Amino acid sequence: MGRSSYRKSEASRQQVLDAAVVTLAARGLTEASVKDIAATAHMSKGAVHYHFENKEELYERVLEQCWNVIEKRGFAAFDEPGSALDRIHRAILEMWAMRRDAVPEVRVVDEFYVMSRQNPAIRGALAEHMRRTRQHIVNIGFSRLIELGLKPKVSMHFAARLLLATLDGLSIHHSVDPLTPEEEGEVLRTLDAILLAIFEI
Amino acid sequence: MGRSSYRKSEASRQQVLDAAVVTLAARGLTEASVKDIAATAHMSKGAVHYHFENKEELYERVLEQCWNVIEKRGFAAFDEPGSALDRIHRAILEMWAMRRDAVPEVRVVDEFYVMSRQNPAIRGALAEHMRRTRQHIVNIGFSRLIELGLKPKVSMHFAARLLLATLDGLSIHHSVDPLTPEEEGEVLRTLDAILLAIFEI
Amino acid sequence: MGRSSYRKSEASRQQVLDAAVVTLAARGLTEASVKDIAATAHMSKGAVHYHFENKEELYERVLEQCWNVIEKRGFAAFDEPGSALDRIHRAILEMWAMRRDAVPEVRVVDEFYVMSRQNPAIRGALAEHMRRTRQHIVNIGFSRLIELGLKPKVSMHFAARLLLATLDGLSIHHSVDPLTPEEEGEVLRTLDAILLAIFEI
Amino acid sequence: MGRSSYRKSEASRQQVLDAAVVTLAARGLTEASVKDIAATAHMSKGAVHYHFENKEELYERVLEQCWNVIEKRGFAAFDEPGSALDRIHRAILEMWAMRRDAVPEVRVVDEFYVMSRQNPAIRGALAEHMRRTRQHIVNIGFSRLIELGLKPKVSMHFAARLLLATLDGLSIHHSVDPLTPEEEGEVLRTLDAILLAIFEI
DNA sequence: TATGAATGAGCCTTCATTCAT
DNA sequence: AATGAATGAAGGCTCATTCAT
Numbered sequence: 010m011g012r013s014s015y016r017k018s019e020a021s022r023q024q025v026l027d028a029a030v031v032t033l034a035a036r037g038l039t040e041a042s043v044k045d046i047a048a049t050a051h052m053s054k055g056a057v058h059y060h061f062e063n064k065e066e067l068y069e070r071v072l073e074q075c076w077n078v079i080e081k082r083g084f085a086a087f088d089e090p091g092s093a094l095d096r097i098h099r100a101i102l103e104m105w106a107m108r109r110d111a112v113p114e115v116r117v118v119d120e121f122y123v124m125s126r127q128n129p130a131i132r133g134a135l136a137e138h139m140r141r142t143r144q145h146i147v148n149i150g151f152s153r154l155i156e157l158g159l160k161p162k163v164s165m166h167f168a169a170r171l172l173l174a175t176l177d178g179l180s181i182h183h184s185v186d187p188l189t190p191e192e193e194g195e196v197l198r199t200l201d202a203i204l205l206a207i208f209e210i
Numbered sequence: 211m212g213r214s215s216y217r218k219s220e221a222s223r224q225q226v227l228d229a230a231v232v233t234l235a236a237r238g239l240t241e242a243s244v245k246d247i248a249a250t251a252h253m254s255k256g257a258v259h260y261h262f263e264n265k266e267e268l269y270e271r272v273l274e275q276c277w278n279v280i281e282k283r284g285f286a287a288f289d290e291p292g293s294a295l296d297r298i299h300r301a302i303l304e305m306w307a308m309r310r311d312a313v314p315e316v317r318v319v320d321e322f323y324v325m326s327r328q329n330p331a332i333r334g335a336l337a338e339h340m341r342r343t344r345q346h347i348v349n350i351g352f353s354r355l356i357e358l359g360l361k362p363k364v365s366m367h368f369a370a371r372l373l374l375a376t377l378d379g380l381s382i383h384h385s386v387d388p389l390t391p392e393e394e395g396e397v398l399r400t401l402d403a404i405l406l407a408i409f410e411i
Numbered sequence: 412m413g414r415s416s417y418r419k420s421e422a423s424r425q426q427v428l429d430a431a432v433v434t435l436a437a438r439g440l441t442e443a444s445v446k447d448i449a450a451t452a453h454m455s456k457g458a459v460h461y462h463f464e465n466k467e468e469l470y471e472r473v474l475e476q477c478w479n480v481i482e483k484r485g486f487a488a489f490d491e492p493g494s495a496l497d498r499i500h501r502a503i504l505e506m507w508a509m510r511r512d513a514v515p516e517v518r519v520v521d522e523f524y525v526m527s528r529q530n531p532a533i534r535g536a537l538a539e540h541m542r543r544t545r546q547h548i549v550n551i552g553f554s555r556l557i558e559l560g561l562k563p564k565v566s567m568h569f570a571a572r573l574l575l576a577t578l579d580g581l582s583i584h585h586s587v588d589p590l591t592p593e594e595e596g597e598v599l600r601t602l603d604a605i606l607l608a609i610f611e612i
Numbered sequence: 613m614g615r616s617s618y619r620k621s622e623a624s625r626q627q628v629l630d631a632a633v634v635t636l637a638a639r640g641l642t643e644a645s646v647k648d649i650a651a652t653a654h655m656s657k658g659a660v661h662y663h664f665e666n667k668e669e670l671y672e673r674v675l676e677q678c679w680n681v682i683e684k685r686g687f688a689a690f691d692e693p694g695s696a697l698d699r700i701h702r703a704i705l706e707m708w709a710m711r712r713d714a715v716p717e718v719r720v721v722d723e724f725y726v727m728s729r730q731n732p733a734i735r736g737a738l739a740e741h742m743r744r745t746r747q748h749i750v751n752i753g754f755s756r757l758i759e760l761g762l763k764p765k766v767s768m769h770f771a772a773r774l775l776l777a778t779l780d781g782l783s784i785h786h787s788v789d790p791l792t793p794e795e796e797g798e799v800l801r802t803l804d805a806i807l808l809a810i811f812e813i
Numbered sequence: 814t815a816t817g818a819a820t821g822a823g824c825c826t827t828c829a830t831t832c833a834t
Numbered sequence: 835a836a837t838g839a840a841t842g843a844a845g846g847c848t849c850a851t852t853c854a855t
Contacts, residue, residue: 018814037328039240042849053816054850064850116327122382123324126317127238136387162403163396170383170393171400175372178379181323182371186337192371195364199372199408202363206407207400219839243824254841259826261839420835439730441642444828455837456829462835466829518729524784525726528719529640538789564805565798572785572795573778573802580781583725584773588739594773597766601774601810604765608809609802621818645845656820661847663818 022060025050029071034113038068038120069134072121075114076138079107084145093153100150101172101200108180109193119181143169151208159208168207175200223261226251230272235314239269239321270335273322276315277339280308285346294354301351302373302401309381310394320382344370352409360409369408376401424462427452431473436515440470440522471536474523477516478540481509486547495555502552503574503602510582511595521583545571553610561610570609577602625663628653632674637716641671641723672737675724678717679741682710687748696756703753704775704803711783712796722784746772754811762811771810778803 028050032041043064047054061067086103087096107115125132146169155161161168179188179196188196229251233242244265248255262268287304288297308316326333347370356362362369380389380397389397430452434443445466449456463469488505489498509517527534548571557563563570581590581598590598631653635644646667650657664670689706690699710718728735749772758764764771782791782799791799 021814037325040328043851044849055816055818055853056814058851059815120324122386123321124238125386127241132386139383139387163400164392167393167396167400170389171376171380174379174383175376176379177382178375178377179372181378181382182340182375185323185326185333186340188371191365192368195368199364199368202407203404206403222839244826245824255825256828256841256843257839260841265825423835439727442730445830446828457831457837457839458835460830461837522726524788525723526640527788529643534788541785541789565802566794569795569798569802572791573782576781576785577774577778578781579784580777580779581774583780583784584742584777587725587728587735588742590773593767594770597770601766601770604809605806608805624818646847647845657846658820658822658848659818662820667846 018060021052021056025052025057025060025067026070026074028052029067030075030113030117033071033120034116038117038124065128065130068121068124068128068131071117072131072134072138075117075121076142078114079104079112079118080138080142080145082107084149087150093157097150097154097204098197098201101176101204102197104173104176105179105196105200108176109183109188109196111180111184115180116184119177119184122177139170139173143173146172154208161208163207171207172200172204175203219261222253222257226253226258226261226268227271227275229253230268231276231314231318234272234321235317239318239325244268266329266331269322269325269329269332272318273332273335273339276318276322277343279315280313280319281339281343281346283308285350288351294358298351298355298405299398299402302377302405303398305377306380306397306401309377310384310389310397312381312385316381317385320378320385323378340374344374347373355409362409364408372408373401373405376404420462423454423458427454427459427462427469428472428476430454431469432477432515432519435473435522436518440519440526467530467532470523470526470530470533473519474533474536474540477519477523478544480516481506481514481520482540482544482547484509486551489552495559499552499556499606500599500603503578503606504599506575506578507581507598507602510578511585511590511598513582513586517582518586521579521586524579541575545575548574556610563610565609573609574602574606577605621663624655624659628655628660628663628670629673629677631655632670633678633716633720636674636723637719641720641727646670668731668733671724671727671731671734674720675734675737675741678720678724679745681717682707682715682721683741683745683748685710687752690753696760700753700757700807701800701804704779704807705800707776707779708782708799708803711779712786712791712799714783714787718783719787722780722787725780742776746776749775757811764811766810774810775803775807778806 025046029046032046032049035041036045043054043057046067047057050057057067061070083100083104087100089096089099091099121131121135125135143166147165151161151165151168155165163171226247230242230247233247233250236242237246244258245255247268248258251258258268262271284301284305288301290297290300292300322332322336326336344367348366352362352366352369356366364372427448431448434448434451437443438447445456445459448469449459452459459469463472485502485506489502491498491501493501523533523537527537545568549567553563553567553570557567565573628649632644632649635649635652638644639648646660647657649670650660653660660670664673686703686707690703692699692702694702724734724738728738746769750768754764754768754771758768766774
């Protein structure tokens with residue numbers, strides 16, 4: 010009983026979280042109400058507040074979940090076998106694909122970037138996530154390039170930031186004024202060129 | 211008489227607009243209320259609605275104003291005398307400076323990018339502005355590089371998009387997780403390197 | 412000058428009054444705003460308040476004007492030559508016609524009936540108008556019937572009230588749930604029958 | 613539990629409805645605010661919106677309730693034992709009594725008549741109610757008179773309309789310019805005379 | 814664990830009215 | 835005589851949150 014109700018509660022909580030991601034992506038972070046989220050989760054408003062004390066707390070958990078989903082997909086692509094360059098290439102492709110397709114998690118994180126300006130807790134969490142991801146990219150990605158003899162022109166940490174910022178910038182621009190199919194084809198080629206320009210031979 | 215009244219009204223309207231930019235930048239697009247804006251403008255709520263029928267209409271005018279301010283500063287930097295490369299370099303520096311310093315207009319436009327997802331009118335206006343600015347950059351900036359014998363590896367239109375997206379991406383990341391002084395020093399060098407990588411010799 | 416500007420002012424005032432009748436009839440007494448009325452009169456809101464200190468005062472003048480128009484039409488029909496019965500018949504027809512066609516003045520007065528419950532000044536004015544009109548009907552209409560040898564079963568004052576109340580009741584019901592053409596044909600025949608029933612031979 | 617909550621809600625909803633009838637009758641349909649109604653119901657404004665999505669929806673429910681109360685009282689009087697003529701007489705008396713005493717429901721319905729001109733939903737509902745009530749009167753009232761050998765001079769449906777219109781007209785006139793006690797005494801006698809004039813022997 | 818009832822603060826908007834010109 | 839700018843109160847409504855059950 011303790012066990013099963015724990016499980017049930019845990020499942021409900023996740024159900025709310027999943028509904029929140031979908032709803033926040035669809036309606037916008039500030040437009041979506043607790044009621045909307047509850048409706049998507051097929052629950053009552055009260056239930057949402059049972060699982061998350063605050064809208065604030067809900068936001069924080071949603072951010073965490075979204076970031077993890079995005080990061081996981083990126084690193085999963087990297088983890089597939091292949092040469093270092095191939096793997097990096099594949100990871101970038103995956104990171105771009107999520108943004109190009111505007112998966113809910115990306116939409117939500119984009120909104121958090123902006124919301125974070127008014128919300129120190131979100132900003133803190135987001136900054137922490139960003140730092141960690143950049144470090145990850147440096148540690149397990151860029152370091153391979155160096156092992157291959159490439160010499161970065163800029164600090165690797167900044168290179169990671171630039172990569173992510175460019176992806177997010179393209180993501181946001183794409184959501185407002187979509188890339189044409191031709192432009193889409195150019196994205197990856199260009200990102201590769203940029204990477205090579207930064208890690209010059 | 212009619213004249214001075216008219217002038218007064220025009221000035222008041224601009225006063226509201228300026229107050230709106232400041233307030234929206236400080237409090238956030240969705241958090242700032244008409245009351246806040248009115249207070250910043252030292253006016254009554256009613257006065258704001260006298261000058262702008264809607265919050266919506268106010269938004270559109272604010273967007274217009276912000277975009278114009280930003281664009282004007284960028285092109286003003288380009289218009290100063292110098293070699294083509296110098297002028298482009300200077301324009302990029304200026305575009306970056308506005309973002310690095312988070313001038314109110316940039317903050318507001320960043321928020322509009324996100325709001326535009328829920329707001330077709332804003333999205334339309336924004337997309338139109340973006341297209342026009344890219345075209346401008348191509349026409350009066352990149353075309354000079356071609357005259358100098360440089361050969362773009364990607365379509366110039368996409369190159370312009372990439373430039374702006376990267377700047378906006380850096381802007382947003384910077385607002386969440388500020389660049390270190392060292393990183394700030396690397397921004398321009400890197401943007402130059404990227405430009406050269408795209409317009410290869 | 413004094414003369415011509417006086418005339419001008421007088422004309423403007425009447426212009427506002429006419430616009431008010433039309434607008435109040437079309438939009439409803441409580442929905443129509445001063446702005447609406449001013450727009451219909453092709454004037455500024457300020458002008459309306461220049462001519463009428465209050466919305467209240469405007470209402471009172473509008474009521475007066477509407478009542479006069481309606482009363483005048485009724486008595487004009489009565490004043491045409493003919494036998495006493497003919498003239499009464501014609502007056503009733505005219506009173507009904509205005510209501511059936513929902514001329515603006517009737518619509519407005521109908522609304523004043525209801526508004527008067529919350530508004531003593533309007534109620535007083537309206538009651539006074541009603542009394543006077545009933546007395547008029549008795550004096551110049553019903554008295555002829557008595558001269559003809561008809562004997563009223565009820566007080567003539569009440570008979571006048573009943574006539575007007577029935578007309579107004581039909582008017583209001585008609586505005587909600589319109590009479591069919593067949594019913595329209597029955598109205599006058601029935602009103603005649605009622606009159607005869609009251610003034611029995 | 614669920615049960616008692618549900619019951620509580622149902623009771624609260626009715627409490628709001630009752631408060632609305634009283635408040636709308638006292639303050640007028642367009643003057644009474646949601647706040648007023650909430651105060652009368654000893655509830656918060658939010659509670660009113662919890663039970664009724666709209667002021668509009670509240671209006672519709674109020675109209676329904678008022679009409680039902682009025683209709684029920686009329687037909688209850690008719691349902692008491694007695695001869696057909698007695699029962700009709702009694703019903704008319706009751707219908708008049710409610711109007712003479714200006715019970716809240718009558719006041720509110722009178723206001724709805726006027727509001728319905730600007731409000732299609734209300735007009736539709738009201739027209740439907742009116743038609744049904746007329747039909748009722750014809751079916752269970754007037755048809756008895758015919759069985760007694762009376763021959764109507766006008767269509768029975770129109771006779772029903774005339775009866776109700778006359779009552780409502782008297783009601784409205786009475787609310788503006790009250791009947792004298794003598795006049796009050798004449799109302800029923802006159803209505804009877806009219807009925808006989810219409811259903812002649 | 815979960816719900817539904819209820820609250821109260823705050824928001825955008827409308828509008829009659831005032832006033833300088 | 836007339837206007838346009840500006841005000842401030844009030845209104846309907848939304849929403850996160852609380853709480854008894």
